Amino acid sequence: MSTARPETTRAAGMPTNETPIRDLGVVGDRRSAAVIDRMGRILWYCPCRFDGPSLLAGLLDPEGGDWRIEMEGAEQGPRRYLDGSGMLETTIRAPGGDLVVLDWMTSGPQAPTGVLVREFGAAPADVRIVLDARPGYGRGTAKLEAMETGVSVEGMGLQGSHPLRIEDHRVVMELPAGETGWMLLSDAPLAGADHATLDNWRGHTLGHWRGLDAAVNYDGAFADEVRRSLRAIRLCTHEESGATVAAVTTSLPEIAGGGRNYDYRYVWLRDAGMIVSALLRLCQRDSEGEQYLKFICRCTGTSEKYPMAVFTNLDCETAPRETELPFEGWRGSRPVRIGNGAADQLQLDAYANVALAAKLLYREGKSDGHAHWDVVADICDFLADNWQQDDHGIWEETPPMPYVSGKVVAACALESAAAYADEAEAARWRAAAGEIRDWVTRNGLTSEGAYAVYPGAEEVDVTAALFPVWDYCAADTPEMIATMAALERDWSPDGQLYHRRLECDDGRREGVFIAAGFWVAQYWVMRGELERARAIIAANVAQANDLGLFSEEADPRSGEMLGNIPQAFAHAGLIGAVIDLNRALDASA
Structure with missing residues (x-):
């Protein structure tokens, strides 16, 4: 050709x-x-x-x-x-x-x-x-x-x-x-085809979308925004397999004109855990969240070293290696990439989030028995044996480091799964979780008493806002209070929008990370400061476009959206924060 x-x-x-x-x-x-x-x-x-x-x-x-x-x-x-x-x-x-x-x-x-x-x-x-x-x-x-x-x-x-x-x-x-x-x-x-053909197809298509919408069981605070976010997640969802891709685009940059441009058209375990958690709490029985978890649990065997690859394609196969295209890039942002080279990284939080999603499935009673228990048990065995290893962390950075957040969420996954395990499994997993907690107490705090990014670091990362959400600790412990103060001082331009902390770059050069704002809102819900949580949710909702779609980040000065779109991770973050807020509002009424 x-x-x-x-x-x-x-x-x-x-x-x-x-x-x-x-x-x-x-x-x-x-x-x-x-x-x-x-x-x-x-x-x-x-x-x-x-x-x-x-x-x-x-x-x-x-x-x-x-x-x-x-x-x-x-x-x-x-x-x-x-x-x-x-x-x-x-x-x-x-x-x-x-x-x-x-x-x-x-x-x-x-x-x-x-x-x-x-x-x-x-x-x-x-x-x-x-x-x-x-x-x-x-x-x-x-x-x-x-x-x-x-x-x-x-x-x-x-x-x-x-x-x-x-x-x-x-x-x-x-x-x-x-x-x-x-x-x-x-x-x-x-x-x-003709006009009559299109009328027929349009009617069936509208009916299909309305049927999906009927599965939603929510009419509380931010109801319109929740439904828009659910639509965005569905637009990223492969109906046949149940998988949700991180976004439908590739190489829209985290920094305009920069090189942090990645292909998000694949299925990340980490995203899966948080998206499944959001969908299981939002939708009725036999929800899309359960289908998504089934997809993830079919992906065993996609890694030679780990329970499964940390992300896959839509066929539960390892995603293709990263290559570059000879494109100009969005506003000159190069390289333009297809495929992704992080598939065989060790990311403790990715595996732990799958176990946490399964726990929610069991707890919410939306599954007969303990669905996918063999996969959950394999993940927990792996975490119990390997939590000491350095990993690439939630932001997939190199080289690997002993990221505190990965250890913390591993402990939470082990403890949550132990509640459904036999006596021997439960004892082993709880023992490993106890070792992690001891390690974090000895090694995981800054000189200010906040949760450090890794041992010896004096910086914190917004991921720590999730520690109480994961049930690692109470929201009002001295360590969490110190962590949130450091986050607001160092990583938030206004106390409502938040940058992530990066090892390979200064995260403040990027836009604010939209999902992070919703994590912080969840924290304040747990502290009982509901109006503060509502204001943070509203500030991050304002970063969406007129259709209610989020990209990964936004420039807090210009309001320009950055990164791939629609970002399913951010939309899941909104759903999680809003559901927590609504439950707290109902409880306080």
């Missing part, structure tokens, strides 16, 4: 890879997702699965491919998700009126699989819709072939309400002023 490309003629406006992360929205079918900006440009799309090769990657390079809408004088307008679903309605302003675009992917058992649909309301002026496909992460020119039902795009089926033509290696549809229309791209060619 030839890689030569003609010069690109683009609609007026900023290059695609300059698009603010705050302007991004996401639609999906719980297999894959498309990322769309406020001008209706689809800037990222990996057909078939989240971690597959992109067909559109304009988000990371102006020549990466996009699916754009060209209209004279176009400006961004409002947008919203339709009726609580993952279907995104975008309004594009023009001098002659508004163009309303509805983007969605077919979902549910009564709709076909793998169809990305774009519906256009009455055009206020002549509109030109251009699909500029660049398959294989922009490495090639798409093979286009005219067919009776439309155009074959790399073997995928593209159809439209109006004639499609191939023009300079792109597919173009003209929508005349006053007319409505649609385009769809399917993973494989489909029989000819």
Whole structure:
């Protein structure tokens, strides 16, 4: 396949890879997702699965491919998700009126699989819709072939309400002023579609999303924000396997123009533990949280050294090794990476979080018996034997260090699992947890009496806010009071947003870490300072975009969003903090 490309003629406006992360929205079918900006440009799309090769990657390079809408004088307008679903309605302003675009992917058992649909309301002026496909992460020119039902795009089926033509290696549809229309791209060619077909699919897709929403059992504080966060997690969830990827994008940077740019389209054990915990408390029996835990527990055998790899692909297989793409990067942030090189790191907290999630499953009574006990027991045996080892920590840093947070959460996992173990297992795990506690008391405090990042360090990390949440200690111990004071003094610009502490860099150069603010809010709930917790939650909720989506971080000065999106970890953090707050409010009423 030839890689030569003609010069690109683009609609007026900023290059695609300059698009603010705050302007991004996401639609999906719980297999894959498309990322769309406020001008209706689809800037990222990996057909078939989240971690597959992109067909559109304009988000990371102006020549990466996009699916754009060209209209004279176009400006961004409002947008919203339709009726609580993952279907995104975008309004594009023009001098002659508004163009309303509805983007969605077919979902549910009564709709076909793998169809990305774009519906256009009455055009206020002549509109030109251009699909500029660049398959294989922009490495090639798409093979286009005219067919009776439309155009074959790399073997995928593209159809439209109006004639499609191939023009300079792109597919173009003209929508005349006053007319409505649609385009769809399917993973494989489909029989000819029409408006009635789309009406049928749309109805089934909305019904599928409403069915998911019916499983939610929550109407307390921040109810709208909780539902938006649950939708974001679902947009990151692979329905067939039950797995949730960390985000649907790769290489959106933690520092604009910097090199901390990673591929988040995989399934992290650490994220799994916290996401499962959030979903199990939010949803009713047979929830998505239980399905996610089942996925994680199928991933045994993915590491030769550890109970399982700390993250996997959607098939419970080790994620591919990291490689770099010759893209410009988002606002020049290079390298652009696919794959991830941390799969075989030792991360004690990742394994411990799986055991803590299983404990919640047992405690909440949402499982018959002790589901996945063999995996939980293997993890606890591993933690009991290996807690003394240095690990890479929650932030996956090198070289490994004796991170206190990893030891602490290992102790909590061992103690929680012991309550469900036989007598011999329980005794062994409790003994190991006691050794960890002794080690932390002797080695894990700063000169101020706060929990140190590792022995000898005088700094603290926001992960320590979770120690009471994990049941390691009470929230009002002298060590926790000293830790929270140090966090607020050294790592918070305002007492409500928090940076993480990094070994390999100064975490204050990054944005504030959104999930961390919710962890701090959980701490203050445990201290009984509910209004303070509510204010912290509100401050971090304000870092979301207009659709309620969080990226990983936000610049506290400019408000610019940073990192991959939507960040499932942050959305799980919001759910956990809000549920804790609501339970405390109910108890105090």
